[in-house]
Amino acid sequence: GQSLEQPSEVTAVEGAIVQINCTYQTSGFYGLSWYQQHDGGAPTFLSYNALDGLEETGRFSSFLSRSDSYGYLLLQELQMKDSASYFCAVRDRTGANNLFFGTGTRLTVIP
Amino acid sequence: NAGVTQTPKFRILKIGQSMTLQCTQDMNHNYMYWYRQDPGMGLKLIYYSVGAGITDKGEVPNGYNVSRSTTEDFPLRLELAAPSQTSVYFCASSPAAGGSYEQYFGPGTRLTVT
DSSP, X not given: OEEEEOOSEEEEETTOOEXXXXXXXXXXXXXXXXXXXXXXXXXXXXXXXXSSEEEEETTEEEEXXXXXXXXXXXXXXXXXGGOXXXXXXXXXXXXXXXXXXXXXXXXXXXX | OOOEEEEOSEEEEOTTOOEEEEEEESSOOSEXXXXXXXXXXXXXXXXXXXXXXXXXXXXXXXXEEEOOSSSSBOOEEEOSOOGGGOEEEEEEEEOSSSTTOOOEEOOOEEEEEO
């Protein structure tokens, strides 16, 4: 089976940097994805890590350590619009790119 | 491209009723998925499909059925609705291989069973 752990809530100041951690236990692992979801909206893709290391996309970066079963999402230069829930998700080995989602971290950005 | 579309946006069902949630994608993706999301929780996979005519169970399939007669459409059927099926349902699609394995989500259907 699979399980993922994320903090349930994080609060950060506008303009600051915040890191959202994710630890996972899985019987089969291909990669770790991150999705953003605003209240009432659909999840939208942010990043994917298949190999160890850092992936950078604009203000967002994602890191993976396969040996530690750990990853994180780093958000820089926080903006009010970054207030949302962030989900890590493990891509498993079914061959259908299936994702197993964590319970999400609610980020609140304050002025 | 419209991406992934879902209908209806909202629905209230009485216990024991049945309904079909519609999902259509226009990106020619082979893979399609149905998830449910309970309040404050992550998404749980109900069913998935790797192509027309091929479907398989996900993590929480009980009480649901699917079919995939075309690449574009992947309807989800609820038989004998129960209060435990009150949730937000998301359909998603992804290309078969390569790249970031990104899943593209529809806007969701909010279902209440009373």
